[in-house]
Amino acid sequence: RLNSPLERTWLEFADRFENEFIKQGPYENRSVEQTLEIAWDLLSILPEEDLIRVREAYIDKYHPAHKSES
Numbered sequence: 001r002l003n004s005p006l007e008r009t010w011l012e013f014a015d016r017f018e019n020e021f022i023k024q025g026p027y028e029n030r031s032v033e034q035t036l037e038i039a040w041d042l043l044s045i046l047p048e049e050d051l052i053r054v055r056e057a058y059i060d061k062y063h064p065a066h067k068s069e070s
């Protein structure tokens with residue numbers, strides 16, 4: 001049983017990561033740019049402070065929450 005909102009957030013990320021990113025259909029022909037956009041949309045589910053392996057410059061440039069700022 002999931003007790004915290006953060007646990008539910010990580011579960012949502014895991015489910016969506018598997019269904020939207022990993023399970024690319026055999027006839028789904030997406031570009032690298034489309035793949036990266038999906039990845040950033042999925043990463044945006046998580047708290048930014050948990051993205052410790054992503055450079056801050058990349059978060060500032062590509063994270064959907066920051067796109068309108070650039």
